Amino acid sequence: MTVKVITVGEDILGANEAKASANRKRLDKYGILTINIMSAPGAGKTSLILSTIKHMREKAKIAVIEGDVASSVDAEKVNELGIPVIQINTAGGCHLEANMVEKALNDLPLGDIELLFIENVGNLICPNAFALGEDRRIMISSLPEGDDKPYKYPAMFADTDVVLLNKTDLEPYLDFNTNGFKKVVTGLNPDVTIFPVSCKTGAGLEAWFAWLESALKGKKNK
Amino acid sequence: MTVKVITVGEDILGANEAKASANRKRLDKYGILTINIMSAPGAGKTSLILSTIKHMREKAKIAVIEGDVASSVDAEKVNELGIPVIQINTAGGCHLEANMVEKALNDLPLGDIELLFIENVGNLICPNAFALGEDRRIMISSLPEGDDKPYKYPAMFADTDVVLLNKTDLEPYLDFNTNGFKKVVTGLNPDVTIFPVSCKTGAGLEAWFAWLESALKGKKNK
Numbered sequence: 377m378t379v380k381v382i383t384v385g386e387d388i389l390g391a392n393e394a395k396a397s398a399n400r401k402r403l404d405k406y407g408i409l410t411i412n413i414m415s416a417p418g419a420g421k422t423s424l425i426l427s428t429i430k431h432m433r434e435k436a437k438i439a440v441i442e443g444d445v446a447s448s449v450d451a452e453k454v455n456e457l458g459i460p461v462i463q464i465n466t467a468g469g470c471h472l473e474a475n476m477v478e479k480a481l482n483d484l485p486l487g488d489i490e491l492l493f494i495e496n497v498g499n500l501i502c503p504n505a506f507a508l509g510e511d512r513r514i515m516i517s518s519l520p521e522g523d524d525k526p527y528k529y530p531a532m533f534a535d536t537d538v539v540l541l542n543k544t545d546l547e548p549y550l551d552f553n554t555n556g557f558k559k560v561v562t563g564l565n566p567d568v569t570i571f572p573v574s575c576k577t578g579a580g581l582e583a584w585f586a587w588l589e590s591a592l593k594g595k596k597n598k
Numbered sequence: 599m600t601v602k603v604i605t606v607g608e609d610i611l612g613a614n615e616a617k618a619s620a621n622r623k624r625l626d627k628y629g630i631l632t633i634n635i636m637s638a639p640g641a642g643k644t645s646l647i648l649s650t651i652k653h654m655r656e657k658a659k660i661a662v663i664e665g666d667v668a669s670s671v672d673a674e675k676v677n678e679l680g681i682p683v684i685q686i687n688t689a690g691g692c693h694l695e696a697n698m699v700e701k702a703l704n705d706l707p708l709g710d711i712e713l714l715f716i717e718n719v720g721n722l723i724c725p726n727a728f729a730l731g732e733d734r735r736i737m738i739s740s741l742p743e744g745d746d747k748p749y750k751y752p753a754m755f756a757d758t759d760v761v762l763l764n765k766t767d768l769e770p771y772l773d774f775n776t777n778g779f780k781k782v783v784t785g786l787n788p789d790v791t792i793f794p795v796s797c798k799t800g801a802g803l804e805a806w807f808a809w810l811e812s813a814l815k816g817k818k819n820k
Binding site: 416418444445446449468469470497499500501502505518520521522524525527528529530531543545546 | 638639640666667668669671690691692719720721722723724727740742743744746747749750751752753765767768771
């Protein structure tokens, strides 16, 4: 038996965009500010979410969608804080897609959420091509990954609203050129906001919280 | 116009396996030991290759194939050492495939190579599903990524011959449970060899070099 092969790339992206648009309308109806968080594995997405929950939970009702190839270790950490969380396991898939998020939204108390974090699968490439219905995209790049990442994964750096440059606590032990990194990122993305932070020590996180509070106000006034 | 969508996943993998097998035969003909190196972005693949070239270049004729979404910064570093190198840019693709490696082999002096490193795209998910024609697979996991990576990306840890646990120089500044990490990895992959190393300081690399020399001998006696 021969299998006819059809190039489906554009059709997949088109179908995803339609589903993402439906998610966006649904989230808008409830006034939920939705943030899609992307990064390489181990850059600090879950740490950022946990720190942000602790700081912001009195100011906004938060929920989280966790995307992983396997396991629910991140969702368990969020659950321990008493925050509504849905784990999506992609079973080998290297990114979240809008239809997965649609299913997760069905299981969340949408009328009781103001701020929704979607933690994408740890991957600097494919998540960028799949809108999920988010208002804002943020990415985390961590110092130990090296300052050459914007050269090697330009699409994600070009498409994000915010870059959190995490693990600044390790700066004394690394050869990371922060100014050079910022120059390349703003060259790819002139409108980007870059926040150097350490999720471990808390350094720099106030600026991120302020950005988030401003985005929450913007969503409410929409 | 409607587009008929056919699930092509298995057919793509089947076609890749056939091409990988052809690459393997070709590399075997020349007696070239071929190592497919995989990791998350910034774990240290290029640093490992550069350190290994410096140590092993008197003992074996080395060449490198570099895989990246964009840029040729890694290939330039290898080229500066006077080692034959081919850069593959995947133009958005999140892994190397055997047909890309086939094209790179056409441009390498195969009769004058004993050890070929293929640096895969930085990604802990998809590269694992695509054989390239390699003899051995190795992966790098770096301490700053965290000790939970084997839970979250089990397929790659389960399928590799060697795990290099890199950036041990940062151990004093991180909360990384090395014994716990080793337990989970050997649970997924009882035959794996784990080498804690620091490509920055050189610590632990002797054991990796010895493994490589033994694999080279094994290939020659085949």
